Amino acid sequence: MAEVKPGCDRPAIKRNKPVVEAASEILEVKKEEHTMVKVGKPAPTFEAPAFHKGQFVNVNLEDYKGKWVLLCFYPGDFTFV
Amino acid sequence: MSVDSHFVHKMWNDHELSKMIGKDIPFPMLSDQDGYIGKMYGIYDEDSGVETRGRFIIDPDGIIQGFEVLTPPVGRNVSESIRQVKAFQLVRESKGTKATPSGWKPGKKVLEPSPDLVGRVWEVWSVKEAFDQE
Structure with a gap:
């Protein structure tokens, strides 16, 4: 096993290609497209589990209507920056 | 928000972040374990299975007013x-x-x-x- 140096970049996951069974028809693989949101458009709503001041809570973006929200994503806990 | 579980968020808060600021993190630390939310916002990186450093300003009407996205090694300017x-x-x-x-x-x-x-x-x-x- 090769040693992995700690850094903020997470190594790409090597995924094996799924075995495609021979089929008489070629099935079109639906590729999920993830497009960037747009400024001036509604933020996608969500509910997510969270940790907040010692408690586990569910946070729904819609609970923040009427307030300014700074929503920050990051690669992972315990990453360095 | 990251793909870590809320349990890991607790560990990070308790063992590192709270020591940096002398108290608990004041805002909710959200969990997006399958990247579903990150995908909706367009900042989920399929190759590494994590969210990139996306930051969104959402106004009181729920409208996105601005965003910034960075790759992992560079931190933001708060x-x-x-x-x-x-x-x-x-x-x-x-x-x-x-x-x-x-x-x-x-x-x-x-x-x-x-x-x-x-x-x-x-x-x-x-x-x-x-x-x-x-």
């Missing part, structure tokens, strides 16, 4: 995010009658766009204001 929120708040309070020019921060000149201002910004605003003064 002061800049706060400056942008203050600028958007000023514009909103003015009901869109005011605009904050480049480099604006509280106390600096605000512009009031009008037909009279067309072609005259150079008279009322200096490029020096785009930069932080020493």
Whole structure:
């Protein structure tokens, strides 16, 4: 096993290609497209589990209507920056 | 928000972050374990299975006013995010009658766009204001 140096970049996951069974028809693989949101458009709503001041809570973006929200994503806990 | 579970968030808060600031993290640390939310916002990286450093400013009506996305090794500038929120708040309070020019921060000149201002910004605003003064 090769040693992995700690850094903020997470190594790409090597995924094996799924075995495609021979089929008489070629099935079109639906590729999920993830497009960037747009400024001036509604933020996608969500509910997510969270940790907040010692408690586990569910946070729904819609609970923040009427307030300014700074929503920050990051690669992972315990990453360095 | 990251793909870590809320349990790992607790461990990070308890064992590292709270030691940096002397108290618990004051805002909720959200978990997006399958990247579903990150995908909706367009910042989930399929190759590594994590979220990139996406930051979104959402106004009181739920409208996205701005975003910034960085790759993992470079951290954000929190002061800049706060400056942008203050600028958007000023514009909103003015009901869109005011605009904050480049480099604006509280106390600096605000512009009031009008037909009279067309072609005259150079008279009322200096490029020096785009930069932080020493």
